[in-house]
Amino acid sequence: MAGLINQIGKQIRILRKNRGLTQEQLGEKVKLPQSYIGGVERGEKNISIETLERFILALKVSPSELFGTELPSDKEKILDLLKVLLQNRSLKEIEIIYNLSKDVLSAFDAKNAD
Known part of the structure; x- marks a missing residue:
């Protein structure tokens, strides 16, 4: 225990x-x-x-x-920090951040595919 x-x-x-x-x-x-x-x-x-x-x-x-x-990994700790950052934001703000994140990740993926 x-x-x-x-x-x-x-x-x-x-x-x-x-x-x-x-x-x-x-x-x-x-x-x-x-x-x-x-x-x-x-x-x-x-x-x-x-x-x-x-x-x-x-x-x-x-x-x-x-x-x-x-114990949470470093990745899980950072994901929790993101959750804390977004917690008090409006749904509209969260949607904007989500779409920006998707665009950034798509750019990362395209760069890594080359």
Whole structure:
């Protein structure tokens, strides 16, 4: 069980940092002191399901994002950062960014095909 506690703590740390939050800021969102957040991230605290739910809501993630069997790869971390960047954008803005991304990737693919 200690492995799962450590895994969740590491995931919380990564997600917190990706969102530009300090431990104190996350603590304010979940209504827990900074020292407790640090203990959770280090795998020293055995948190309740209720507390876990508060973390999920504060970090705006799905439960599965905390229960991955492995730490996220660098690629997954960057994909999460993109998700954070787009989260508060309008649907129209997201569609524009999507279409721009498709165009850029098409250009990359055409260049690599040569």
